[in-house]
Amino acid sequence: MKQVNTFDDILGSEKLTTYMKETAAVTPPHALMLTGEEGSGKKTLASLYAKALLCENPKRISGTRDMCEPCLTCQSCLQVAAGDHPDILMIAPEEGKAKGRRSISVKTIRETIAAGAYIKPYKGPYKIYLIDHAEKMTEEAQNALLKILEEPPAYIVIMLLATDEESLLATVRSRCVIFHTECVPDQTVTEYLQEYLMVPDYLARPAAAFARGNIGKAAELVSSETFRDQYAKVAWYFKKARFMEFDEIAEFAKEMAVDADTCDRYLELMQLFLRDVLTVRLSEGGSLFFGDEEETVRETARALSYKSVDTIEKQIYTVKERIEQNVAPDMLTEVLLAEIKEACI
Numbered sequence: 001m002k003q004v005n006t007f008d009d010i011l012g013s014e015k016l017t018t019y020m021k022e023t024a025a026v027t028p029p030h031a032l033m034l035t036g037e038e039g040s041g042k043k044t045l046a047s048l049y050a051k052a053l054l055c056e057n058p059k060r061i062s063g064t065r066d067m068c069e070p071c072l073t074c075q076s077c078l079q080v081a082a083g084d085h086p087d088i089l090m091i092a093p094e095e096g097k098a099k100g101r102r103s104i105s106v107k108t109i110r111e112t113i114a115a116g117a118y119i120k121p122y123k124g125p126y127k128i129y130l131i132d133h134a135e136k137m138t139e140e141a142q143n144a145l146l147k148i149l150e151e152p153p154a155y156i157v158i159m160l161l162a163t164d165e166e167s168l169l170a171t172v173r174s175r176c177v178i179f180h181t182e183c184v185p186d187q188t189v190t191e192y193l194q195e196y197l198m199v200p201d202y203l204a205r206p207a208a209a210f211a212r213g214n215i216g217k218a219a220e221l222v223s224s225e226t227f228r229d230q231y232a233k234v235a236w237y238f239k240k241a242r243f244m245e246f247d248e249i250a251e252f253a254k255e256m257a258v259d260a261d262t263c264d265r266y267l268e269l270m271q272l273f274l275r276d277v278l279t280v281r282l283s284e285g286g287s288l289f290f291g292d293e294e295e296t297v298r299e300t301a302r303a304l305s306y307k308s309v310d311t312i313e314k315q316i317y318t319v320k321e322r323i324e325q326n327v328a329p330d331m332l333t334e335v336l337l338a339e340i341k342e343a344c345i
């Protein structure tokens with residue numbers, strides 16, 4: 001994985017990294033909230049910011065305003081990197097009384113933040129609290145946190161990482177500086193996967209398209225056996241559908257519909273495949289998502305009329321809609337696969 005050492009290594013979220021570089025050189029906010037989906041880099045950013053704040057020998061960057069980057073070599077930087085800096089305290093959801101429901105309780109907030117906030121930092125200029133999945137704080141926990149946010153000691157920096165800021169109390173939100181971690185363009189994600197994770201082009205592009213700007217998610221996808229398998233299966237189906245017997249089709253339909261997430265991923269891969277088919281039909285240049293299956297894409301493009309592509313796409317859309325309404329998709333995947341077979345003949 002690419003090492004994120006400096007703010008310039010971060011892809012996207014430029015406004016946020018500039019803000020971090022500037023405030024690390026002057027005064028940080030008492031409460032900073034980073035929102036964005038899983039894998040969008042919230043933790044990486046928070047850790048880098050903590051490093052910059054606690055660094056013993058920060059590198060000044062010359063510019064119109066004061067900015068700084070962590071030096072990466074001082075004892076403090078090394079401790080942050082190793083996850084054992086005494087002035088950084090991590091809080092994450094725990095299993096509560098109700099099984100399977102993880103939350104951050106008022107007890108945790110009281111014991112970790114309320115009890116410790118007024119004790120000065122051990123060595124650095126700041127004491128940093130990092131609350132991961134802050135949206136999992138119970139209302140009581142949020143109210144306890146609010147008390148500290150109302151009168152924070154000068155050296156306190158609380159970072160809240162949340163996937164969904166709306167589930168936090170407005171009173172808490174109003175005390176935080178809020179940034180949303182930005183999505184990164186597909187092309188950048190593709191290049192990242194190729195350059196740093198040595199992912200072949202044919203897999204990097206669909207994974208990037210899939211992850212919609214979420215680098216963490218893209219990296220997870222390309223290393224997932226299941227994703228590679230599903231990708232190959234989709235091309236295989238378009239190639240073989242016209243020769244297949246009904247029971248084989250039914251079997252694949254079942255496999256697709258095993259759960260909502262799997263089904264959704266298959267459907268999206270099919271959409272990407274159809275996009276390739278259209279690219280080839282329209283003789284538009286540009287690389288294909290299914291680049292290593294170009295022959296299959298071309299064959300399918302010869303077999304499918306625009307009208308059949310349209311029919312298949314509508315069917316895909318219908319299946320997606322049903323999944324959203326929590327309807328079991330198995331019958332529908334069968335109809336979809338039969339539709340593809342019919343069209344490919």
Ligand SMILES: [Zn+2]
Pocket residue numbers: 054055056057058070071072073074075076077
């Ligand atoms: Zn340092």
